[in-house]
Amino acid sequence: MIRFENVSVQFDQRRVLENIDLALGEKRIGIIGANGSGKSTLVRLLNGLQTATSGRVLVDDLDPAKDGRKVRRHVGFVFQNPDNQIVYPVVEEDLAFGLKALKLPRDEINHRIDEILARYDLLDFKTHPSHLLSGGQKQLLAISGVLVMAPRYVVFDEPTTLLDLRNRNRVERAIADLDQTVITVSHDLDLIAEYDRVLVIENGRIAVDDRPAVAIARYREMMA
Amino acid sequence: MIAGLYIDGNSVLHRAQAGPKILAMVALGTGVFMVPDWPVVSLVLASVIALYRLSGFGWRVIIAQIRPMAWLLAIFFAVQLWLNDWQAGLLVITRIAAIVMFASLITLTTKTSDMLASLERALRPLKPLGVNPEKVSLAISMVLRFIPVIATVASEIRDAQRARGLDRSILAMIVPLIIRTLKMADDVADAIEARSFD
Numbered sequence: 001m002i003r004f005e006n007v008s009v010q011f012d013q014r015r016v017l018e019n020i021d022l023a024l025g026e027k028r029i030g031i032i033g034a035n036g037s038g039k040s041t042l043v044r045l046l047n048g049l050q051t052a053t054s055g056r057v058l059v060d061d062l063d064p065a066k067d068g069r070k071v072r073r074h075v076g077f078v079f080q081n082p083d084n085q086i087v088y089p090v091v092e093e094d095l096a097f098g099l100k101a102l103k104l105p106r107d108e109i110n111h112r113i114d115e116i117l118a119r120y121d122l123l124d125f126k127t128h129p130s131h132l133l134s135g136g137q138k139q140l141l142a143i144s145g146v147l148v149m150a151p152r153y154v155v156f157d158e159p160t161t162l163l164d165l166r167n168r169n170r171v172e173r174a175i176a177d178l179d180q181t182v183i184t185v186s187h188d189l190d191l192i193a194e195y196d197r198v199l200v201i202e203n204g205r206i207a208v209d210d211r212p213a214v215a216i217a218r219y220r221e222m223m224a
Numbered sequence: 225m226i227a228g229l230y231i232d233g234n235s236v237l238h239r240a241q242a243g244p245k246i247l248a249m250v251a252l253g254t255g256v257f258m259v260p261d262w263p264v265v266s267l268v269l270a271s272v273i274a275l276y277r278l279s280g281f282g283w284r285v286i287i288a289q290i291r292p293m294a295w296l297l298a299i300f301f302a303v304q305l306w307l308n309d310w311q312a313g314l315l316v317i318t319r320i321a322a323i324v325m326f327a328s329l330i331t332l333t334t335k336t337s338d339m340l341a342s343l344e345r346a347l348r349p350l351k352p353l354g355v356n357p358e359k360v361s362l363a364i365s366m367v368l369r370f371i372p373v374i375a376t377v378a379s380e381i382r383d384a385q386r387a388r389g390l391d392r393s394i395l396a397m398i399v400p401l402i403i404r405t406l407k408m409a410d411d412v413a414d415a416i417e418a419r420s421f422d
Contacts, residue, residue: 049414069420077418083376084411087419089368090230093337098419127232127335131372145419 001025002046002153002183007055009041009204016041018204020055024183030192030212031185032219033201039185042201043155046183047075059153073102076146076180080158082138086130091122091141094130098149116144120174136167143174156184160191189216229331235279237333242342245330253323262315269322272329279333289328290321297321340365362421366412377404 004022008015017038033039044050045057048068056063064071079085088094092113099109117123120140125133133141139159146154156175160168172191175182184192192198198215200208200222208218232238237245252272256265276286297317304313340361347357381400382391390396 044414047418049418072418072420077415079411079415079418081411083373084408085415087362087369087412087416088365089336093335093365096337097421101420127230129372130369131376149420 001058001060003058004042004045005056005058007045007052007057009038009045009050010053016204017045017052020206022199022206022209024197026196027181028192028195028197029181029183030195030198030215031183031201032187032189032192032198032215033207034223037201038204039201040157043077043157043183043185046153046155047072047077049077073149074152076149076151076154078139078143078146078154078156078159080161082135082142082162083131085142085145086138089129089131091117091128091130091133092126094141095145095148098145102149112148112150116148120144134167136163136170139163139167139171140174143171147178147180151180153181153183154178156182156186158186158188159184160186160188189219192216229328230335231281231285231332233280233333235333237275237279237329240333242334242338243345245334246339246342249327249330252326256319256322260315262311262318265315265318265322269318269325272322272325276325276329279329281332285332286325289325293320293324336365336368362416370408370412373408374401374405377401377408 002022002024004020007017007020009017020042031039031042041050045052046059046064048064048071051065056065059071059075062071062074064075086094087097095113095116096109099112104112113126114123117126120143122137122140122144125137130138130141139162143159154175159175160171163171168188168191175184175191176194184195186192193212193216195212198208198210198212199206200215200219202222207222208215210218252268256268259265259268273286297320300316300320301313304310304316343364344357344361347355347360351357378397378401381397381404384400385391385393385396388396
């Protein structure tokens with residue numbers, strides 16, 4: 001369970017989030033809103049990439065601002081641009097990066113890498129240079145790099161923005177197949193149309209919190 | 225490209241530990257500069273090429289390693305021919321070719337992660353002096369990883385500026401490149417933090 005308790009975030013003089021109170025327990029949660037509305041800041045609070053100016057966030061009763069390291073093991077984060085997320089020059093080396101930080105034995109690391117690569121049809125690219133993968137493969141590698149750590153929650157921050165339709169669909173299927181709780185920030189309304197709950201953020205506040213059909217319809221009206 | 229040199233294989237060199245291979249590279253680099261005879265150095269170069277074949281690489285791979293430095297070798301040979309004689313020219317170019325070819329062979333047969341693991345082990349005794357081997361290793365891997373990414377960004381900026389008729393302006397190239405690289409550095413730092421590296 002994720003809780004936001006009266007959370008506000010302020011950058012210099014600008015309020016980015018204002019008095020957010022939320023309890024998120026659904027399996028699929030979508031977050032939409034205009035550019036600069038505060039949606040990315042909201043999800044960055046979940047693993048301590050951003051700390052609240054006031055109020056607190058709890059992820060399974062742990063506060064990311066205080067227990068960042070523990071929380072990050074359970075909250076995976078997939079960013080918009082996979083190029084900024086892939087750290088090592090070779091596919092298998094990048095997947096091993098997070099696992100080494102967990103101090104897992106080498107056999108376990110190899111097993112997890114093979115398993116995740118097979119899941120996304122990337123096994124043939126195991127020893128390939130990561131920069132030579134296609135955009136879609138890079139995003140799947142970035143997702144793999146997160147899933148290989150076996151998190152309980154996965155946050156996607158605009159995961160399909162840079163992808164063509166085929167790769168967008170691959171990523172959508174990959175997300176749909178996840179067992180984990182998924183929180184997706186997106187401008188791609190189709191991506192979150194089948195989710196359990198959608199939040200619309202406007203000027204740092206939650207303007208709509210409803211089922212996808214209702215929330216998306218309201219969002220379209222707001223943006224008209 | 226630097227980041228993508230490793231080629232999978234199962235030869236003796238592929239299976240050998242990274243540490244001894246790097247030490248062999250240092251030894252060969254020092255050795256060829258101590259030998260003053262071009263026939264001996266040529267023999268070393270021939271042995272390096274033989275090692276390529278023993279490691280399962282074809283002539284295409286071997287030529288691909290020599291080709292980028294061919295013009296440089298030609299210049300060195302010409303300069304030595306002008307200042308000394310053809311034997312001196314051969315000595316210089318066989319030395320350089322042997323070192324570069326052997327270094328490439330090590331890169332072709334060693335995963336970056338294995339090389340970095342060796343480096344981490346080598347740096348471990350320096351921990352009491354405040355050196356963090358894991359961070360040094362991460363920094364090197366990121367340099368290798370982001371060379372092609374920054375090259376792509378530079379190419380995108382060049383195309384965008386060319387489309388605006390600014391293809392002769394260095395400033396129009398450098399400023400957005402620095403800004404995008406700094407922004408990227410922020411995003412990468414976030415991603416590393418998100419992946420539990422402290």
